[in-house]
Structures are given as C-alpha cells and as structure tokens.
Amino acid sequence: MEAQLKTTCLHGSHISLGAKMSPFAGFDMPIQYSGIIDEHNAVRNSAGMFDVSHMGEIFVSGKDAFAFVNHIFTNDITGQKDGSVLYGMMLYPHGGTVDDILVYKEFKDNCYLLVVNASNIEKDFDWLVANSKGYDVHIENASEEWGQIAVQGQDSQSVLEKLLGLDCCGNLLFYEFCDTVYDNARLIVSRTGYTGEDGFELYSSPEVICKMWDILLKGGVKPCGLGCRDTLRFETGLPLYGDELSEDISPVMAGLSIFCKPEKPGGFIGSEAIVNQKTNGVARKLVGLELTDKAIPRAGYPVLNAEGVGIGVVTTGYRSISLDKSLCFALVDVAYASLDTRVQVQVRHKAFEAAVVKKRFYKTKYKKQ
C-alpha cells in the first residue's frame, strides 16, 4: 500500500486554484497552476510565489550549539553575524553529501535554525542527533509547526511592503533575515531563495502563512509550482539534492568547494575526505553542457566522448525557458570537464553534439549591496 502523502497548510488553496498536483518528497505538492513557462517568466520578469512549506526547520540551541553546528556543517560559522544566513552542506565522513542546508544565526547566542530539504528531514534530524554526543545541545525538528512561502523576482520587495506591510524587507541584503512578529506569531523574513532572482522566504505558523498567501494571491501575485522552481534554479546553476548532490556526489564533485572550509579549527565531519579530494582530484565532476541541437537532455541520459564511449550522465536537463537553449548539468569524467570540451549527449536513439559551458547559464540578480 502506498504511504499516505503529507500535505502543507496551503494544500486546500492549491486544489481550489486547480493546480496540477504531484507527489514530491512525500508531500502532495503543486507542480504548476497556469503553466510552467508562464510562471517561470513571472518570476524572471516581475514576481511569483511558491509554497515551500514542505521544507524542514530544525532548531539547534544550547551551550555548545556554535561548536556543534560548525562540526556538522562544511561552511565556517565563526563570526557569523546575528541575522545572517550561510549555505553549505552536511557530509558523511567519506565526503558524500547528507544534505545541503541553510544555517540561520538567530539574534541570541548559540541559537541556530537549520533549513533542510523536505526529502531529508528525518535523515538530517537523525544525523544531527547521532553526531551530537559530547555536545551540550538541544535539537528540535519543528518542521510541522512552520509554513513557508518564497516570494521571488525583482518586484518581491515592493509586493511584500505594499501587500503585507513588511517594512524590514528593505533593510535586508542577500542572505540576511529579520526575526519579527505577525499576528502574534513569530515571522522570519529572509532575503534568500532558489531562483537566481532577488526575493524573500517567509517562515511562520501555518495560520499566518495561509493568511499571507491569501493576501498575496488577492494582491495579484502569481502562484508558482515546483515545476518552474526547478527550471529557475537550474538556469542559475543551483544544485538539487538527489540530482547534483547525494551520498555519492560530494561538494567537490559538484563544484561547490567554495562552501567547504576544512581549514577551520577542528574541521567538520568529512573534512579529511574533502581535503583529499581537493588535493588528489576526483574521478567525475559536475559540468554544464550546451547542445547545438534543439533535442532536450534529461536526467539519466548518457554523455559520450567523440568516439561514442560513455563518459558521464546527465543529472538535470531542460530546454531553457529564459535562454531558449538545450542545456543540462552532467557528471563527467574529469578529462572532459574543462570549458569548451566537445562531448555528445545521447537523446533516445541519436547522439547530439554538446560543449562544456559554465553551470550558471543565466545571470543571477541578487541584492548584495
């Protein structure tokens, strides 16, 4: 028997909006409302909003919270300012990826919020608990008590100011957050996202999230599904856990070494493996590929060299909506990973010419100053 799908606090709204629903990470989630292309363009050109209440929220506090988070997290939280966010990973000792996460430094000493992928909530929580021996910390999985909306696109700030009165938005730069109250519930407003555009993520109680969603909807903000969330993140070179990062794909392989700081005091779980991979190299690396033809590469399709020998595999691929090109991420043997290398992608019965290009296909528009 199929496991019962979980639902977010906005499920009823998705149904009444006529969204095309599909299982994702154990949740019944909206893939699209008006259409993936329309929703994608709304985020690129103005603004759109996503129900991302399925994401996990794990709070870590206690005397040793700083030392513990720095132990399990690849980035370095030493000196992380209150109200700032850091991206990084949790790794297995062999360097494979447990999850890629955001670490929020709260406005209290030794208090952190870890935002994790929906598909990994239980695994991450168990991993944190299992690795907390000897640390005086309290680890709480609060995922079910929090809803989340992402409002993304260049108009996001004005929309949130005008429709929700969130005046703190204007004070935030990329990867900063404010911790406030809305209708007596705690509200975290963070200038983060997964689309390559300027935008915000709002975390609050399911009741507040539902109320805000309805206000934004009435105010004309376009609801966007997970379909375009994927096309948007893909175009701007952002990885998805399960595709570009996994137990078998380390951040070094994925080209995310910049988020790993093994030189920090004490390192982190997996730092020896990361140093080793950086020193001695890895067998495969994640690259961007651009096809010369209109054929569309899809996850799992083989990548071949000029002689037709298999040298890799596609992890995510689309006909890019913003660029009108056939593009993909692929894990390929390092001999084929440098820019401009000519390879082929097997699409059904034919092999198509492709070249290695930068993974950030589309320019990001974050508000960094």
Added chain:
Amino acid sequence: MSKIVEGLLYSESHEWVKVDGNVAIIGVSDFAQSEMGDITYVDMPSEGDEVTKGEDFGALESVKASSELYSPVSGTVVACNVDLEDAPELINQDPYVNWIIKVEMNDKGELGDLLNSAAYQKFIEK
C-alpha cells in the same frame, strides 16, 4: 474534458490515425497534449525511415518531461510535419489538425488493433 474526433482510430498510447488510402496520418490525441502541458520540442523521424507498430518513432517534450511516440502501424515515413520544428506548441493548440508524420503502411490489417472514437473515449475515462 478531452476532445475526441470521430472517424479517427486511436492507440492506447494516445496516438490517432487518419487513414488516407494506404497512408496513415499520425498525431496525438487531445488527452495526450493536455497531460503533457506546454510542448516545447517534437522529436520526429526523417522521411524514408522505417517505423514499426508498437515501437517509438520520436517523442514529445514538455518543459518537465519527455514522452515517447509509438507508431500505431508499420511502414515507411513519407512525410513529417516540419511546421512543428519551429512551432511545437501547434500540438497544444490543435492536436487533430497538427499531425506529426505520414506513414505508407506495410499492412493495413494492423489498423484492426486500434480503437474507434467510442472505444477510446471509454479507454481514457477508465
């Protein structure tokens, strides 16, 4: 509610066939295009290619996924709808006007395995 055109024959993989003498004109049903969403690319064979009943001869690509096209008959491709190369969305607009390929059939008897419009209607309602 998906549109179904009377007088066409349908496969369980949602292709339709219009018989014109010994030539089968092949497209996809309205049900198929609406399930796919925005179609962004049509992968077609070339004129002169052989196709085999039940085997794939190309694919429709939406933003999200690719869906293979299965030939309802065996024979030789005598025409491809080149308009679809630059305007794949024509299939979303009218899947019955915008055919995909024409096949010179080897064995018209194969048509007997296809569904008429009433049987196809029942099939997609299941």
